[in-house]
Amino acid sequence: MEESTYIVIPAQNESTTIREVVTKAQKYGTVVVVDDGSNDNTAKAAGSNVTVLTHLTNLGKGAALKTGCDYAIEQGASKIVVIDADTQHNPQDIPRFLETLKNCDVVLGYRKQSKSMPSILRFGNGVINTMTKILYGIDIRDTQCGFRAFTVATYKKIRWDATNYSMESEMVANIGRHKLSFAEVPIETVYADRYKGTTILDGIKIVLNLMWWRIKR
Numbered sequence: 001m002e003e004s005t006y007i008v009i010p011a012q013n014e015s016t017t018i019r020e021v022v023t024k025a026q027k028y029g030t031v032v033v034v035d036d037g038s039n040d041n042t043a044k045a046a047g048s049n050v051t052v053l054t055h056l057t058n059l060g061k062g063a064a065l066k067t068g069c070d071y072a073i074e075q076g077a078s079k080i081v082v083i084d085a086d087t088q089h090n091p092q093d094i095p096r097f098l099e100t101l102k103n104c105d106v107v108l109g110y111r112k113q114s115k116s117m118p119s120i121l122r123f124g125n126g127v128i129n130t131m132t133k134i135l136y137g138i139d140i141r142d143t144q145c146g147f148r149a150f151t152v153a154t155y156k157k158i159r160w161d162a163t164n165y166s167m168e169s170e171m172v173a174n175i176g177r178h179k180l181s182f183a184e185v186p187i188e189t190v191y192a193d194r195y196k197g198t199t200i201l202d203g204i205k206i207v208l209n210l211m212w213w214r215i216k217r
Helices: 018-025 061-074 091-101 119-136 152-158 167-177 200-216
Strands: 005-011 030-036 051-055 079-082 106-111 148-151 182-187
Touching: 005 018, 005 061, 005 091, 018 030, 018 091, 030 061, 051 061, 061 079, 061 152, 061 167, 079 091, 079 152, 091 106, 091 148, 091 182, 106 167, 148 152, 152 167
Parallel strands: 005 030, 005 079, 030 051, 106 182
Antiparallel strands: 079 148, 106 148
């Protein structure tokens, strides 16, 4: 059976960037945009030749990605790539992720350290990376990078419950719990908005969740 790649893009209020991301990503697979309760015209801006799934209210990144990945499986996907909608991730890197996926269960992107990354994010990511290593024995360069690829069989094992930004860490925790093989791919990341994304409060919640998942499982 021919393999089918689906590219899932969660989006909230990304009307100025979503079309650029979709256009570039469509070269490498079927694109699914999940409009997570936007109050702008993100859904329309994504284009008429792309599947757009809509949450009427904002449910969170984790929920949006689950909606998109579950839909991809229903449509017969064999491989899934997830990327952000704000141009922080370059869709032209997708072929590198798919090539690497041939030899492992999950491919995780990691952002090269640079001065463009806000210092608070560098610090927060470092703390979360360290806690992940201590609690799960997994040494990953960037547990919070949202650019990832995995097979459908793997998705069923790493499928997360978190509806917010904790989903990236829960996915990693599930990788450790199921002893799945993974590889890391370096990517360039552009911070168009230095204050967007995971906040300090989000980071604290992620660390607490990591500890709770370890105790629970």
